[in-house]
Amino acid sequence: MNKKLAAAASCGAVLMLVLSGCGDDGEQKTNDWAKKVCDSWEPELKKLEAANAEIKRVSTENSKSADVQKTDAAAFQQISDAYKALAEALNKAGAPPVKDGAAAQRAAAEGFTAASKSYADLKTQMEGLDPADQAKFAEDLKGIAGGLKTAVKGDEEARERLKVAGVSKAMNAQKGCQVSTAPASTKS
Numbered sequence: 001m002n003k004k005l006a007a008a009a010s011c012g013a014v015l016m017l018v019l020s021g022c023g024d025d026g027e028q029k030t031n032d033w034a035k036k037v038c039d040s041w042e043p044e045l046k047k048l049e050a051a052n053a054e055i056k057r058v059s060t061e062n063s064k065s066a067d068v069q070k071t072d073a074a075a076f077q078q079i080s081d082a083y084k085a086l087a088e089a090l091n092k093a094g095a096p097p098v099k100d101g102a103a104a105q106r107a108a109a110e111g112f113t114a115a116s117k118s119y120a121d122l123k124t125q126m127e128g129l130d131p132a133d134q135a136k137f138a139e140d141l142k143g144i145a146g147g148l149k150t151a152v153k154g155d156e157e158a159r160e161r162l163k164v165a166g167v168s169k170a171m172n173a174q175k176g177c178q179v180s181t182a183p184a185s186t187k188s
Helices: 002-060 065-093 101-128 134-165 168-172
Strands: none
Touching: 002 065, 002 168, 065 101, 065 134, 101 134, 134 168
Protein backbone atom coordinates (compact mmCIF):
# COMPACT_ATOMS: atom_id res chain seq x y z
CA MET A 1 0.00 0.00 0.00
CA ASN A 2 2.80 2.43 0.88
CA LYS A 3 4.46 1.69 -2.48
CA LYS A 4 1.23 2.63 -4.31
CA LEU A 5 0.93 5.83 -2.22
CA ALA A 6 4.57 6.65 -2.86
CA ALA A 7 4.11 5.99 -6.57
CA ALA A 8 0.98 8.17 -6.63
CA ALA A 9 2.76 10.93 -4.71
CA SER A 10 5.71 10.65 -7.06
CA CYS A 11 3.41 10.91 -10.11
CA GLY A 12 1.71 13.89 -8.47
CA ALA A 13 5.08 15.55 -7.90
CA VAL A 14 6.05 14.95 -11.52
CA LEU A 15 2.70 16.38 -12.67
CA MET A 16 3.21 19.45 -10.46
CA LEU A 17 6.71 19.88 -11.89
CA VAL A 18 5.39 19.67 -15.43
CA LEU A 19 2.55 22.10 -14.71
CA SER A 20 4.81 24.60 -13.00
CA GLY A 21 7.23 24.30 -15.90
CA CYS A 22 4.42 25.13 -18.29
CA GLY A 23 3.50 28.14 -16.17
CA ASP A 24 7.04 29.41 -16.24
CA ASP A 25 7.17 28.93 -20.01
CA GLY A 26 3.96 30.93 -20.45
CA GLU A 27 5.23 33.62 -18.14
CA GLN A 28 8.53 33.72 -20.03
CA LYS A 29 6.69 34.06 -23.34
CA THR A 30 4.67 36.93 -21.89
CA ASN A 31 7.86 38.58 -20.61
CA ASP A 32 9.51 38.12 -24.02
CA TRP A 33 6.49 39.70 -25.72
CA ALA A 34 6.51 42.58 -23.23
CA LYS A 35 10.23 43.17 -23.78
CA LYS A 36 9.72 43.27 -27.54
CA VAL A 37 6.90 45.82 -27.18
CA CYS A 38 8.60 47.93 -24.51
CA ASP A 39 11.90 48.09 -26.39
CA SER A 40 9.96 49.56 -29.32
CA TRP A 41 7.95 51.84 -27.08
CA GLU A 42 10.80 53.34 -25.06
CA PRO A 43 11.77 56.12 -27.51
CA GLU A 44 8.11 56.92 -28.14
CA LEU A 45 7.33 57.12 -24.42
CA LYS A 46 10.26 59.52 -24.02
CA LYS A 47 8.80 61.65 -26.83
CA LEU A 48 5.45 61.70 -25.04
CA GLU A 49 7.15 62.73 -21.82
CA ALA A 50 9.11 65.51 -23.54
CA ALA A 51 6.06 66.84 -25.39
CA ASN A 52 3.96 66.87 -22.23
CA ALA A 53 6.77 68.68 -20.40
CA GLU A 54 6.81 71.35 -23.13
CA ILE A 55 3.04 71.84 -22.89
CA LYS A 56 3.32 72.17 -19.14
CA ARG A 57 6.30 74.53 -19.38
CA VAL A 58 4.64 76.93 -21.80
CA SER A 59 1.39 76.89 -19.83
CA THR A 60 3.08 77.73 -16.52
CA GLU A 61 5.32 80.47 -17.87
CA ASN A 62 4.06 83.89 -18.82
CA SER A 63 4.30 82.99 -22.51
CA LYS A 64 2.97 84.97 -25.44
CA SER A 65 -0.04 83.51 -27.23
CA ALA A 66 2.00 82.87 -30.38
CA ASP A 67 4.59 80.93 -28.36
CA VAL A 68 1.87 78.84 -26.71
CA GLN A 69 0.32 78.15 -30.09
CA LYS A 70 3.62 77.14 -31.70
CA THR A 71 4.78 75.00 -28.76
CA ASP A 72 1.45 73.24 -28.23
CA ALA A 73 0.93 72.54 -31.95
CA ALA A 74 4.41 71.01 -32.20
CA ALA A 75 3.86 69.00 -29.01
CA PHE A 76 0.47 67.73 -30.22
CA GLN A 77 2.09 66.57 -33.46
CA GLN A 78 4.87 64.83 -31.52
CA ILE A 79 2.31 63.13 -29.26
CA SER A 80 0.21 62.08 -32.27
CA ASP A 81 3.25 60.54 -33.95
CA ALA A 82 4.27 58.75 -30.75
CA TYR A 83 0.82 57.21 -30.23
CA LYS A 84 0.80 56.08 -33.85
CA ALA A 85 4.18 54.41 -33.28
CA LEU A 86 2.88 52.72 -30.09
CA ALA A 87 0.00 51.23 -32.07
CA GLU A 88 2.32 50.12 -34.86
CA ALA A 89 4.68 48.46 -32.37
CA LEU A 90 1.76 46.54 -30.85
CA ASN A 91 0.62 45.43 -34.29
CA LYS A 92 4.15 44.35 -35.20
CA ALA A 93 4.59 42.42 -31.93
CA GLY A 94 1.37 40.53 -32.52
CA ALA A 95 -0.89 39.08 -29.89
CA PRO A 96 0.46 38.61 -26.38
CA PRO A 97 0.54 34.95 -25.29
CA VAL A 98 -2.40 35.29 -22.91
CA LYS A 99 -6.07 34.39 -23.05
CA ASP A 100 -7.81 36.66 -25.57
CA GLY A 101 -4.40 38.17 -26.39
CA ALA A 102 -5.31 38.95 -30.00
CA ALA A 103 -8.42 40.88 -28.94
CA ALA A 104 -6.46 42.77 -26.28
CA GLN A 105 -3.67 43.64 -28.69
CA ARG A 106 -6.12 44.81 -31.34
CA ALA A 107 -8.18 46.89 -28.88
CA ALA A 108 -5.08 48.49 -27.37
CA ALA A 109 -3.70 49.35 -30.81
CA GLU A 110 -7.06 50.88 -31.74
CA GLY A 111 -6.99 52.96 -28.54
CA PHE A 112 -3.54 54.31 -29.30
CA THR A 113 -4.58 55.00 -32.90
CA ALA A 114 -7.62 56.92 -31.63
CA ALA A 115 -5.36 58.96 -29.32
CA SER A 116 -3.05 59.68 -32.27
CA LYS A 117 -5.94 60.96 -34.38
CA SER A 118 -7.29 63.07 -31.51
CA TYR A 119 -3.92 64.74 -30.98
CA ALA A 120 -3.58 65.40 -34.72
CA ASP A 121 -7.00 67.09 -34.57
CA LEU A 122 -5.86 69.16 -31.58
CA LYS A 123 -2.80 70.27 -33.53
CA THR A 124 -5.03 71.44 -36.38
CA GLN A 125 -7.32 73.26 -33.95
CA MET A 126 -4.36 74.90 -32.21
CA GLU A 127 -2.93 76.11 -35.50
CA GLY A 128 -6.33 77.61 -36.36
CA LEU A 129 -6.44 79.84 -33.28
CA ASP A 130 -5.73 83.57 -33.61
CA PRO A 131 -2.94 84.50 -31.19
CA ALA A 132 -3.35 88.22 -31.93
CA ASP A 133 -6.49 88.48 -29.79
CA GLN A 134 -5.28 87.27 -26.40
CA ALA A 135 -8.71 87.19 -24.76
CA LYS A 136 -10.24 85.11 -27.57
CA PHE A 137 -7.13 82.93 -27.70
CA ALA A 138 -7.42 82.22 -23.97
CA GLU A 139 -11.10 81.37 -24.39
CA ASP A 140 -10.38 79.09 -27.35
CA LEU A 141 -7.72 77.28 -25.30
CA LYS A 142 -10.50 76.06 -23.03
CA GLY A 143 -11.92 74.16 -26.00
CA ILE A 144 -8.50 72.67 -26.64
CA ALA A 145 -8.35 71.58 -22.98
CA GLY A 146 -11.67 69.78 -23.45
CA GLY A 147 -10.20 68.08 -26.51
CA LEU A 148 -7.25 66.91 -24.41
CA LYS A 149 -9.63 65.02 -22.16
CA THR A 150 -11.01 63.21 -25.21
CA ALA A 151 -7.54 62.54 -26.63
CA VAL A 152 -6.31 61.04 -23.37
CA LYS A 153 -9.29 58.66 -23.31
CA GLY A 154 -7.84 56.54 -26.16
CA ASP A 155 -4.59 56.12 -24.24
CA GLU A 156 -6.42 55.20 -21.04
CA GLU A 157 -8.60 52.65 -22.84
CA ALA A 158 -5.58 51.06 -24.52
CA ARG A 159 -3.67 50.74 -21.27
CA GLU A 160 -6.73 49.37 -19.48
CA ARG A 161 -7.19 46.73 -22.18
CA LEU A 162 -3.59 45.57 -21.72
CA LYS A 163 -4.08 45.55 -17.95
CA VAL A 164 -7.24 43.45 -18.19
CA ALA A 165 -5.45 41.03 -20.54
CA GLY A 166 -2.87 40.45 -17.82
CA VAL A 167 0.22 41.73 -19.62
CA SER A 168 0.65 45.02 -17.78
CA LYS A 169 2.68 43.37 -14.99
CA ALA A 170 5.15 41.98 -17.52
CA MET A 171 5.24 45.32 -19.35
CA ASN A 172 5.75 47.34 -16.17
CA ALA A 173 8.76 45.17 -15.35
CA GLN A 174 10.46 46.17 -18.61
CA LYS A 175 12.85 49.12 -18.56
CA GLY A 176 11.44 50.47 -21.82
CA CYS A 177 7.95 50.85 -20.36
CA GLN A 178 9.05 52.58 -17.16
CA VAL A 179 9.04 56.09 -18.60
CA SER A 180 6.54 58.46 -16.99
CA THR A 181 3.91 59.39 -19.56
CA ALA A 182 1.36 61.32 -17.59
CA PRO A 183 -0.75 63.27 -20.07
CA ALA A 184 -0.53 67.03 -20.29
CA SER A 185 -2.69 68.92 -17.86
CA THR A 186 -6.15 69.60 -19.16
CA LYS A 187 -6.56 72.66 -16.97
CA SER A 188 -6.42 76.04 -18.61
